[in-house]
Amino acid sequence: MTDLLASLYPWIKAFHIMSVIAWMAALFYLPRLYVYHSEQVGLSGDTHVLFQTMEHKLLKVIMNPAMIATWVFGICLALIPGVVDWGAVWPWTKLIGILAMSGFHGWLSKQRRMFASGGSIMTGRQYRMMNEVPTVLMVLIVLSVVVKF
Template identity: 85%
Template sequence: MDFLISLYPWIKALHIMSVIAWMAALFYLPRLYVYHAESVGLEGETHALFQTMEYKLLKVIMNPAMIATWLFGLALAAIPGVIDWGAVWPWTKLIGILAMSGFHGWLSKQRKAFAAGGPVKTGRQYRMMNEVPTLLMVLIVLSVVLKF
C-alpha cells in the first residue's frame, strides 16, 4: 500500500481528469439524441453522420473515460485512510456512481436503438434524461466535499 500512498496525488489527478471527460460525454450524448430524434430521423446521410458521432463519442471517449474513472477511483479507495467506510458519504457516492454507470449503459442501449432504426424516445424524453447526470453529479460532489 505504500506504493499507492506515494502515487496518491497522481491517482487523484488522473481520476479527476477521467471524471471530467466522462461527464462531458454524459452531458453531450443525450443532447445528440435530442437533435437526432427531433431533426434528423432514422434514415439518410444526416442520420448516418449522427450515428457516427454518437458511436465515436460513446466508444472513443465515454467508455474509456468511464473505465479510467472506475480504475483510478478504486485505486483511491484502496489507499488506507482516504475513505472512512464508517461514514455515510462513501455509500451515497457509491450509489451515485452506480446510478451514473447505469445511465451510461442506458445511453449505450439508446445508441443501438438509433443504429437499428428504432424505436427511439422522443426529443423531449431525451431532453429530460439529459438532467440525470447533473443530478447524480450533485449527489456525488456533495457527498465527497461535505462528507455528510
C-alpha cells in the same frame, strides 16, 4: 501495494479528476445529440448516418475509456488507507451515485443501439429530461465527497 498507491496519491487523484471530467462531458453531450437526432434527423438519410458516427465515436472513443479510467483510479483511491472512512455515510451515497451514473451510461449505450438499428426511439423532450440525470447524480457525488454528509 498500499504503500505504492499512497506514494502515488496525488497522481491517482489528478488522473481520477481528469477522467471524471471527460466522462461527465460525454454524459452531458450524448443525450443532447439524441435530442437533435430524434427531432431533426430521424432514422434515415445521410445526416442520420453522420449522427450515428458521432454518437458511436463519442461513446466508444471518449465515454467508455473515460468511465473505465474513472473506475480504475477511483478504486485505487479507495484502496489507499485513510482516504475513505467506510464507517461514514458519504462513501456509500457516492457509491450509489457512481453505480447510477454507470447505469445511465449503459442506458445511453442502449439508446445508441436503438438509433443504429432503426428501433423505437424516444422523443426529443424525453431525451432532454434524461439529460438532467447526470447533473443530479453529479450533485449527489460531489456533495458526498466534499461535504461528507
